[in-house]
Amino acid sequence: MKLLVCIKQVPDMESKFRIDADGVWYDRGDLAWRMNEYDEYAVEQAVRQKEQAGGDVTVLCIGSDQVKETMKKALAMGCDRGVHIADSHSYMKDPYQIAAMIAEFARDKGFDIIFTGMQSQDRGSGQVGVMLAELLDMAAITTIVDYTYDNGSVVVQRELEGGVKAKVKAALPVLVTCQLGLNTPRYPTLPNIMKAKKKELLTIEAKMLQSTDSMQKTVKMALPEKRVGGLFLEGEPDSIADRLIAILKEKTSVLA
Amino acid sequence: MKALLVAEYRQGKVQESYAELMAFSGILGAESSMFIVADSTVALPRFQGTLYVAEVSRYDEYNPEAHKSLLLDAIAQEKPDMVVFCHSSYGWDLAPRIAVREKAAQISEVIAVEDGKFIVPACNGKLRRTLTGKGLLTVVTIQAGAFSLDNLPDGIPNVVPVVGDYEGMATLLGYEEAKLGGVDxxxxxxxxxxxxxxxxxxxxxxxxxxxxxxxxxxxxxxxxxxxxxxxxxxxxxxxxxxxxxxxxxxxxxxxxxxxxxxxxxxxxxxxxxxxxxxxxxxxxxxxxxxxxxxxxxxxxxxxxxx
The missing domain is CATH 3.40.50.1220 (TPP-binding domain)
Incomplete structure (x- = not known):
């Protein structure tokens, strides 16, 4: 079975973000980078699928050379080979452009199952996975929190609002977008990290792929306005506790 | 400007979130029409305008391929400038399919509108991004709770049935409710x-x-x-x-x-x-x-x- 998992490298969300000089994106310098959280669930599920029914897992990532670090983690988690689409401007590309690049690579490869995260943590658009499936004319099921494979079909649970889940079945080929709660991603072991260094990591220059026009334009990026009236308490825990109790006494009835 | 709003129907009920779509459309000053896959014999969204209805008995509550084709038909009839979804499990599943087929920009999880441009969150809500679509049609999903009306809209819509011979690739097998109980x-x-x-x-x-x-x-x-x-x-x-x-x-x-x-x-x-x-x-x-x-x-x- 041929399996593809698409991952993205994103900044650690605990980072202190600054706006870049152009005012349309965050400053990419001075950030710690990691695998998009939702993509970790995708990698884990792809590797489990391989462990269950056999096959070959390709991990694909778009970005500058630095994304190879994140790809190595996916390889150490159990992916068999990596495809790096080298594009130092990918962060400015919109979801359709990204999906189109992946679709062009994947079109003639005959992947049976494609795994992606449900969204990236930085853009949060939640579009690339579904668009990719649409471009490849394959089924897509989003936001899955449970996954089973049996005899050429997957049965998954989609997470809906209000704690309800929907059970959905689809025959291969299928693309699923993975949500928190699907699985617990494994930690790469040292032997697997060593093994990963020997795995194939193919680089394709983005300019070798057909380019598509962007559909949208980012006018600006900014920090949200802080809520007026929000009060910050800082200092020693003892002093914060006293001030907090005084505020609760004054502003609420819970200590009455 | 014309906005086609995509209402939701789940577990036999029209979701009240359609009011949020109306609120968003109101801010834009758009003329609203609506699309829903529902049971027209039981209940439909109440508002004044054109309502494109496909029957849930035929197309099921979740069948993204069929819903996509039906919605594309409604778009072809209505010719909107904008198609608006809730940023929900239904909306984020269906919207990108429409964006691809219509070669339209999709702008996800809009929280506000400023001078006709859309503001969306980025980096777990730590940043705000302002953006616009480039084409004639823009697909938008709006964040839950970001736009609201004081009252549910009212009125009797002008119902236009949508039918087509559409099959799906995914099948809804059923729902599982959250287990509550004990604490409330x-x-x-x-x-x-x-x-x-x-x-x-x-x-x-x-x-x-x-x-x-x-x-x-x-x-x-x-x-x-x-x-x-x-x-x-x-x-x-x-x-x-x-x-x-x-x-x-x-x-x-x-x-x-x-x-x-x-x-x-x-x-x-x-x-x-x-x-x-x-x-x-x-x-x-x-x-x-x-x-x-x-x-x-x-x-x-x-x-x-x-």
């Missing part, structure tokens, strides 16, 4: 919630301790429930409960929009977090910049001693 957070006057920042399951007792001292209940954000440190019936947020207590204390919760949607109607919000840039600050009345593991025991002791 929606009735609690005080809720102390634990987020990722609690660090480990043993620290939940600190959160529980403060809840007891304030005669309230303890709750949790999504990651803490997924880690099984707290049961699902205590989860606050889009996929859990929506609460509105007199006091909500968010301990080590960064404030992802999904969590904020579940608690922002609380009367008074206290955030305890080491990261003073955490988006929970947007809804906090008081933000204690502190390690909850140090602050909670001290705070609980002092309240017990009152």
């Amino acid at each position: 957070l929606t009735r609690a006057e005080v809720i102390i919630s634990a987020g990722r920042g609690v660090g480990k399951p043993e620290n939940i007792v600190m959160v529980e301790g403060l809840a007891k001292a304030l005669k309230g209940e303890y709750g949790a954000s999504r990651p803490v429930v997924d880690a099984e440190w707290v049961t699902h019936n205590r989860q606050v947020g889009t996929t859990g409960l929506t609460v509105s207590p007199k006091l909500y204390v968010a301990c080590g919760i960064s404030g992802a929009v999904q969590h904020l949607a579940g608690m922002k109607k609380s009367e008074f919000v206290v955030a305890i977090n080491t990261d003073r840039d955490a988006p929970i600050g947007e809804v906090a009345d008081v933000f204690a910049v502190a390690d909850l593991k140090q602050l909670l025991p001290v705070l609980t002791d002092k309240i017990m001693a009152l």
Whole structure:
């Protein structure tokens, strides 16, 4: 079975973000980078699928050379080979452009199952996975929190609002977008990290792929306005506790 | 400008979120029409305008391929400038398919409109991005709760049936309800919630301790429930409960929009977090910049001693 998992490298969300000089994106310098959280669930599920029914897992990532670090983690988690689409401007590309690049690579490869995260943590658009499936004319099921494979079909649970889940079945080929709660991603072991260094990591220059026009334009990026009236308490825990109790006494009835 | 709004129907009911679509369309000053896959013999959204209806008995509640084709038919008839979805499990599943087929820009999770441009969150709510679509048609999904009307819209729509010989690739087998029972957070006057920042399951007792001292209940954000440190019936947020207590204390919760949607109607919000840039600050009345593991025991002791 041929399996593809698409991952993205994103900044650690605990980072202190600054706006870049152009005012349309965050400053990419001075950030710690990691695998998009939702993509970790995708990698884990792809590797489990391989462990269950056999096959070959390709991990694909778009970005500058630095994304190879994140790809190595996916390889150490159990992916068999990596495809790096080298594009130092990918962060400015919109979801359709990204999906189109992946679709062009994947079109003639005959992947049976494609795994992606449900969204990236930085853009949060939640579009690339579904668009990719649409471009490849394959089924897509989003936001899955449970996954089973049996005899050429997957049965998954989609997470809906209000704690309800929907059970959905689809025959291969299928693309699923993975949500928190699907699985617990494994930690790469040292032997697997060593093994990963020997795995194939193919680089394709983005300019070798057909380019598509962007559909949208980012006018600006900014920090949200802080809520007026929000009060910050800082200092020693003892002093914060006293001030907090005084505020609760004054502003609420819970200590009455 | 014309906006085609995509309403939702689930488990036999029209979802009231269609009012949010109307509110959004109202802000844009757009002329609204609507699309829904529903049971027209039971209930349809009430509003004044054209309503394209496909029958759920034929196309099911979840069948994205068929719903996509039906909606494309409605778009072809209506010729809107914009197709608007809720940023929900139904909307984010269907919208990108429409965007691809229509070669339209999709703008996800809009929280506000400014000079006709759309504002969306980025980086877990830490940043805001302003953007526009380039083509003739723009597909938009709007954040739950970002746009609201005081009352549900009313009126009898002009129903236009949509039919087509469309099959799907995915089959809905059924629904599984959340298991609630025991505690009911929606009735609690005080809720102390634990987020990722609690660090480990043993620290939940600190959160529980403060809840007891304030005669309230303890709750949790999504990651803490997924880690099984707290049961699902205590989860606050889009996929859990929506609460509105007199006091909500968010301990080590960064404030992802999904969590904020579940608690922002609380009367008074206290955030305890080491990261003073955490988006929970947007809804906090008081933000204690502190390690909850140090602050909670001290705070609980002092309240017990009152």
